[in-house]
Amino acid sequence: MLGLHGRDLTLFLVVTALVVFAPVILNPFPIGSSLAQFNAGYPDLMQRFVIYGIFAIGFNILFGLTGYLSFGHAAFLGLGSYAAVWMFKLLSMNVIPALILSTVVAGLFALVIGFISLRRSGIYFSILTLAFAQMMYALAYSVLTPITNGETGLQLALDDPRILDGGERPTSLPVTDLFGLEMRETTVLHMGSWEFTIGAGYYFAGILMLIAFYLSIRIFRSPFGMMLRAVKSNQNRMNYTGLNTRPYTLAAFVISGMYAGLAGGLLAAMDPLAGAERMQWTASGEVVLMTILGGAGTLLGPVLGAGLIKYFENIFSKINDGVLHAWFGAVPDGMEDVLVTVFHPFVGKGWHLTLGLMFMAVVIFLPGGLVEGGTRIGRLFRRRGRNAGGAEAEAAAKHPAE
Amino acid sequence: MSRHFTRRGVLRTGAVAAGGLALPTYLRAQESGYTNAPQGDTVVLGFNVPQTGAYADEGADELRAFELAVEHLNGEGDGGMLNTFSNKNLDGTGILGKRVEYVTGDTQTKSDIARASAQSMIQRDGAIMISGGSSSGPAVAVQALCQEAGVIFMAGLTHSNDTTGKDKKANGFRHFFNAYMSGAALGPVLTQAYGEGRRAYHLTADYTWGWTQQASIEAAMGSIGNWEMVENVLTPVGAGDFSSYIAPVLNSGADILVLNHYGGDMVNSLTQAVQFGLRDRQVNGHDFQIVVPLYSELMAAGAGEAIKGVYGSMNWNWQLQDAGSQAFTRSFGEKFGFPPSNAAHTCYVQTLLYADAVARAGTFNPCGVVEALEGRDTPGSLEGIDSESNTGFLFDGLGNGQTLYRAADHQCFKDVLVMKGAEAPTSAYDTLEIVEVTPTAQVWYEPDNPMFEGGDLGECNPGA
Amino acid sequence: MDAFLLQILNGLDKGSAYALIALGLTLIFGTLGVVNFAHGALFMIGAFCAVTLNAILGLSHQVTDPERTDFLGNPLQVDVPYVYDIFGESAGAWILDWSVPLAILLAIPVMLVIGIVMERGLIRHFYKRPHADQILVTFGLAIVLQEIIKAFYGANPIPTPAPDALRGSVDFGAWLGLQAGSVIYPVWRLVYFFFAGIIIAGVFAFLQFTTFGMVVRAGMADRETVGLLGIDIDRRFTLMFGLAAIVAGLAGVMYTPILSPNYHMGMDFLVLSFVVVVVGGMGSLPGAVAAGFLLGILQSFASMNAVKSLLPGIDQIIIYLVAIVILLTRPRGLLGRKGVMEE
Numbered sequence A: 001m002l003g004l005h006g007r008d009l010t011l012f013l014v015v016t017a018l019v020v021f022a023p024v025i026l027n028p029f030p031i032g033s034s035l036a037q038f039n040a041g042y043p044d045l046m047q048r049f050v051i052y053g054i055f056a057i058g059f060n061i062l063f064g065l066t067g068y069l070s071f072g073h074a075a076f077l078g079l080g081s082y083a084a085v086w087m088f089k090l091l092s093m094n095v096i097p098a099l100i101l102s103t104v105v106a107g108l109f110a111l112v113i114g115f116i117s118l119r120r121s122g123i124y125f126s127i128l129t130l131a132f133a134q135m136m137y138a139l140a141y142s143v144l145t146p147i148t149n150g151e152t153g154l155q156l157a158l159d160d161p162r163i164l165d166g167g168e169r170p171t172s173l174p175v176t177d178l179f180g181l182e183m184r185e186t187t188v189l190h191m192g193s194w195e196f197t198i199g200a201g202y203y204f205a206g207i208l209m210l211i212a213f214y215l216s217i218r219i220f221r222s223p224f225g226m227m228l229r230a231v232k233s234n235q236n237r238m239n240y241t242g243l244n245t246r247p248y249t250l251a252a253f254v255i256s257g258m259y260a261g262l263a264g265g266l267l268a269a270m271d272p273l274a275g276a277e278r279m280q281w282t283a284s285g286e287v288v289l290m291t292i293l294g295g296a297g298t299l300l301g302p303v304l305g306a307g308l309i310k311y312f313e314n315i316f317s318k319i320n321d322g323v324l325h326a327w328f329g330a331v332p333d334g335m336e337d338v339l340v341t342v343f344h345p346f347v348g349k350g351w352h353l354t355l356g357l358m359f360m361a362v363v364i365f366l367p368g369g370l371v372e373g374g375t376r377i378g379r380l381f382r383r384r385g386r387n388a389g390g391a392e393a394e395a396a397a398k399h400p401a402e
Numbered sequence B: 001m002s003r004h005f006t007r008r009g010v011l012r013t014g015a016v017a018a019g020g021l022a023l024p025t026y027l028r029a030q031e032s033g034y035t036n037a038p039q040g041d042t043v044v045l046g047f048n049v050p051q052t053g054a055y056a057d058e059g060a061d062e063l064r065a066f067e068l069a070v071e072h073l074n075g076e077g078d079g080g081m082l083n084t085f086s087n088k089n090l091d092g093t094g095i096l097g098k099r100v101e102y103v104t105g106d107t108q109t110k111s112d113i114a115r116a117s118a119q120s121m122i123q124r125d126g127a128i129m130i131s132g133g134s135s136s137g138p139a140v141a142v143q144a145l146c147q148e149a150g151v152i153f154m155a156g157l158t159h160s161n162d163t164t165g166k167d168k169k170a171n172g173f174r175h176f177f178n179a180y181m182s183g184a185a186l187g188p189v190l191t192q193a194y195g196e197g198r199r200a201y202h203l204t205a206d207y208t209w210g211w212t213q214q215a216s217i218e219a220a221m222g223s224i225g226n227w228e229m230v231e232n233v234l235t236p237v238g239a240g241d242f243s244s245y246i247a248p249v250l251n252s253g254a255d256i257l258v259l260n261h262y263g264g265d266m267v268n269s270l271t272q273a274v275q276f277g278l279r280d281r282q283v284n285g286h287d288f289q290i291v292v293p294l295y296s297e298l299m300a301a302g303a304g305e306a307i308k309g310v311y312g313s314m315n316w317n318w319q320l321q322d323a324g325s326q327a328f329t330r331s332f333g334e335k336f337g338f339p340p341s342n343a344a345h346t347c348y349v350q351t352l353l354y355a356d357a358v359a360r361a362g363t364f365n366p367c368g369v370v371e372a373l374e375g376r377d378t379p380g381s382l383e384g385i386d387s388e389s390n391t392g393f394l395f396d397g398l399g400n401g402q403t404l405y406r407a408a409d410h411q412c413f414k415d416v417l418v419m420k421g422a423e424a425p426t427s428a429y430d431t432l433e434i435v436e437v438t439p440t441a442q443v444w445y446e447p448d449n450p451m452f453e454g455g456d457l458g459e460c461n462p463g464a
Numbered sequence C: 001m002d003a004f005l006l007q008i009l010n011g012l013d014k015g016s017a018y019a020l021i022a023l024g025l026t027l028i029f030g031t032l033g034v035v036n037f038a039h040g041a042l043f044m045i046g047a048f049c050a051v052t053l054n055a056i057l058g059l060s061h062q063v064t065d066p067e068r069t070d071f072l073g074n075p076l077q078v079d080v081p082y083v084y085d086i087f088g089e090s091a092g093a094w095i096l097d098w099s100v101p102l103a104i105l106l107a108i109p110v111m112l113v114i115g116i117v118m119e120r121g122l123i124r125h126f127y128k129r130p131h132a133d134q135i136l137v138t139f140g141l142a143i144v145l146q147e148i149i150k151a152f153y154g155a156n157p158i159p160t161p162a163p164d165a166l167r168g169s170v171d172f173g174a175w176l177g178l179q180a181g182s183v184i185y186p187v188w189r190l191v192y193f194f195f196a197g198i199i200i201a202g203v204f205a206f207l208q209f210t211t212f213g214m215v216v217r218a219g220m221a222d223r224e225t226v227g228l229l230g231i232d233i234d235r236r237f238t239l240m241f242g243l244a245a246i247v248a249g250l251a252g253v254m255y256t257p258i259l260s261p262n263y264h265m266g267m268d269f270l271v272l273s274f275v276v277v278v279v280g281g282m283g284s285l286p287g288a289v290a291a292g293f294l295l296g297i298l299q300s301f302a303s304m305n306a307v308k309s310l311l312p313g314i315d316q317i318i319i320y321l322v323a324i325v326i327l328l329t330r331p332r333g334l335l336g337r338k339g340v341m342e343e
Helices: A006-025 A034-038 A043-066 A074-090 A095-117 A122-141 A200-221 A223-233 A235-240 A246-270 A281-294 A301-318 A321-330 A333-346 A348-365 A369-383 A390-396 B002-019 B028-032 B056-073 B111-123 B136-149 B179-194 B208-225 B243-249 B264-275 B297-307 B323-336 B342-361 B366-373 C002-032 C039-057 C082-087 C089-097 C099-121 C131-153 C187-209 C211-221 C223-228 C233-255 C265-280 C285-302 C305-310 C314-329
Strands: A186-191 A194-199 B042-049 B099-106 B129-132 B152-155 B172-174 B199-205 B228-235 B256-260 B289-294 B311-314 B392-395 B403-406 B416-421 B432-438 C060-069 C075-081 C169-171 C184-186
Touching: A006 A043, A006 A194, A006 A200, A034 A301, A034 A321, A043 A194, A043 A200, A043 A223, A043 A246, A043 A281, A043 A301, A043 B111, A074 A095, A074 A122, A074 A246, A074 A281, A095 A122, A095 A246, A122 A281, A122 C265, A122 C314, A194 A200, A200 A223, A200 A246, A223 A235, A223 A246, A281 A301, A281 A348, A281 A369, A281 C131, A301 A348, A301 A369, A301 B099, A301 B111, A321 A333, A333 A348, A348 A369, A348 B056, A348 B099, A348 C131, B042 B056, B042 B111, B042 B342, B056 B099, B056 B129, B056 B297, B056 B323, B056 B342, B099 B111, B111 B129, B111 B136, B129 B342, B136 B152, B136 B172, B136 B208, B152 B342, B152 B366, B179 B208, B179 B289, B179 B311, B179 B416, B179 B432, B199 B208, B199 B243, B208 B228, B208 B256, B208 B289, B228 B243, B228 C305, B243 B264, B243 C002, B243 C285, B256 B264, B264 B289, B264 B297, B297 B432, B311 B432, B323 B342, B342 B366, B342 B392, C002 C039, C002 C187, C002 C211, C002 C233, C002 C265, C002 C285, C039 C089, C039 C099, C039 C131, C039 C233, C039 C265, C075 C082, C082 C089, C089 C099, C099 C233, C131 C265, C169 C187, C184 C187, C187 C211, C187 C233, C187 C285, C211 C223, C211 C233, C223 C233, C265 C285, C265 C314, C285 C305, C285 C314, C305 C314
Parallel strands: B042 B099, B042 B129, B129 B152, B152 B172, B199 B228, B199 B256, B256 B289, B289 B311
Antiparallel strands: A186 A194, B311 B416, B392 B403, B416 B432, C060 C075, C169 C184
16 A cells, blocks of 8 residues: 555554544543643644654654764754745745745755765764754844844734735734635544544644655655665765765755755744744754654654654643642642652753653663664563564554654 | 634534544633633633743742732732732632632743743643743744734733834733833933943844844933943854953943843853953043843842942832832742742732733633723823823832833833942842832833834734 | 954963863763763863852851841841851951862862763763764763752852952053053953963873873774773773863863853853864864864954954854864864764
8 A cells, every 4th residue: 555565554554543543642631630731632732743753754864864963954944934934924824835935945955055064974964064054043043133033033914915815904913724724723522521622733734744754664665765774884885886875865865854844834834933943953953862762763763752852841841839739639748748849850840851861761771762662562562472563563652642 | 703613613513423422512712702711610820931941040930929929819828919909809719709720831931932832821721821931032922822822911021122012912911111111211320320421332132132122222321311332242142251242342442331131141241341350441531331231130149249330220129118019029038038039020910910900801801801901991091191192001009109001002111120239238139229210201102112113912812 | 453462362262161171072082982962061060060169168157137137127147157167267268269269179079970970880881882872862961960950059140250369350451562451351261271271281291191191092093902902991991081071170160250150051062062073173182172272263253343244143153154164175174083983
């Protein structure tokens, strides 16, 4: 089916199922229960999961296959966002032209930056990409404010021209749509004390992520993908055989830049604001961490890594002492205070600490990232004689991160 | 918006048909007509402050203030400013009889993240009002989000003119003062202290807030003190070492250095400027002076000795002697063991003002709240200011004396404090002393002032 | 002329900080081949050694002063440091005043222990792992160290002034025959410059003239052969890591009067220090130092008004621009060796 075989097909179907049922899977706790704090099934975060998933999948095409570690990929994410918001301002609130432009713009910049940076390898390449991205960030934040609106971020305004949308001045800010279907459209399903939010924007982004994921599987399995892997294992040998590897690596760089541009455009399509921080080195570092955390070079890993980091950022940072007291309200008072004191440093304003510890734990105990953990669990099941397919067990064992 | 509702209906039917399992669904919004109408006997507020990054301590202080405000609204503690507030609608039974609960989030002082955090409060936690923040970029971004989502935004610490200028929104309100007011308040005091015709060198943080403050101070000093600007140098945010920007001041012929920096940048630039011996110099027959237009307690603490004798401005300070300020300082100090910062004050007051507006409106509907905060039923105006735009919601007893929430741009007008680094502080908390309480009339401006031009409140949005 | 001189001084000063951090980073890169994202955190911890010593020396007991009142109207509690009780008021005051330089004595053992524990407990297990894993684990460690400091000291910068005697500024103008007061420079920044010079010279001498240094240099060039010769290179590399940590820590201690320390100062320097190391060339200590000073001076000149008015924003991107130009014209940076971190 779709040109996929065996484990790849299973993996793709599992990911599809996860994306389709995410609003349910991510809201396992009933509304009003004290564990509802861990629910992540609201549109904004689910959109972030799939969008950063696209970003990480694209990054993995470059880093996972060729081994070239770009430390400036966030620049393409930011470019995509700026391009999309400008499209909303000038042309139309329809997301299609915006996404096309953001992908194309990011691709063009990737072509130029990649062409220059790929003249060096190893850490020299990393620093070149970092330098380009940092320059773009610094300029977007300050000197280029007329184009980027600097620190505040580029936003829509009531008097934007929006040529294709008729041009009359609306009374409230228009919203992004797909041929009339508003991206913020949601409907809530109530099932007992559970609530599941079905959002148009999430499913639109989810479908694009599935397409991106599908393409990445195809790239991984294609002769082009084989060539990129050969570059990773020994570029010199490739060069000695008389083959110029540069066009292949450049193609990978541009493709992954376009993925980042698409992700940036989607971020703006879901929430029409583009900020310069999206291009900062910390953002570039984040996608590196996502990919390594999930498992560089694996198909599913980057998506899982992206989900996990975004989950921490959005969920753990919101657990405050009040929430802790609510959790431990049932235990005796003295005990409650002890428990709150123990958990306090790791949540709320301490969420970074938990994130740092998790990075270390994963890389120490699961070399190869989260996917490695899944494989190990899968192996465990197989050893017990259960006949679960590798990829399936791998995916099922994961935290439902997308 | 009828189109909107129809499609919701279609989607809903579709979902029921497709889901099969789904119980009869309904939408909260359709019952009430606005986003996140409180369910049951509680109401949820969202406090979105920096908890990581350079402003984490300021965010922590804001959170303390919010916690205190919620306590007081729910009838716990000593009631703080509820006892001094000129409006007596809040009686310690929550808001409209609903107990106040709150959720918190981390803005990281980044527009993007702040918006994501606010979004999760609105979408997941059902927050009906968002407040907090420590920088203008995130404030403007979150304000725009609240406008789109149909909830109220009560800005925390944001000093840029843009928040209630070109980026103002109907659903957003700012209690904090702004860069223009800083300039207007500092103008006479600096002229009196340092004389007319001084030559000023500006170092300005290279982003929107820095620019608006620089322009405001330059204009105010130019017109009031006849000061001349020698140079305005833009410095990168987070530069750390400012020596290469400070050194050129030495031979520029300037006799005043204005540091349009905030937070860590201000701490570093001020400390380093003092190390360069600038304040020991004599230029043009004057003693060289340094001015920091916007102060905060945490910056003062970070700069240590360097701050002595340096002028700046603040929205509020715990050393004020009015009943409201004292009541707040007392309940904050007794709970946490140290006096509140002006960021904490503005957040506390904003929460109370929101609660009072809901009580007066009799509804949580944002459009009702906007009307109440604009004072449409009982318009008030400040004494002694003859202006058509001098109308809005008038109140007193929350520190800063008589205050007007101006209907035209949702900016509070009140007294502004001119501060100076204390020469002999007795503790870590009185490193700044109040030099003058500048009366409102002096910091007044019209909504169409060029520095605030180009914005439009638009219409209030109750969401759907 | 005076403007030029001032910016050269600024450049040398910035350069000293860059060079010191890059030096430590290169020791780890060059000897161990580890991408250490926690190096900025070591710099930060060094700075907090000064803060900690200041806090310890400032430990005090309260004496009630009935004359004055605090913000709640209660009698004011005045703090009297214990050092005053131990050493008498004047000696105690001197010790408090000189706490930043004294912190060097605290920082050396602390950083050595941290460095050795880090290498033995964590880094050692990552020599054979891909660079990506090294990045993830050291980045995680950096966050953890940062958060621990934040839990103790908060996020606000903490003022740590230089000793009173070194707080003023020197007037070079008169010395150089220029107008008096036209070239004045803070004393502490000059102290920092000379301090950096001593540390850099010390590290080079150590590697050049001691047997230990010789073995380490040999190990950098060809680790396996040295191992085959029966030399326990691992133990020496552990010490090397400790040395790198000390260099980073001392750079931090002495920088506190210039930059009030806060918990994320390490992250702020991290990216910059990598750029410096790579521009200098991987595995080259002289390269790292040269690149540090070069970038420091160029950055200072780019901040001059004349340059900025010509090219707005140039001061924000100059370092990256120079990095790109150098890496494109010299494939391995200024003095890099072939084959180090190129794959």
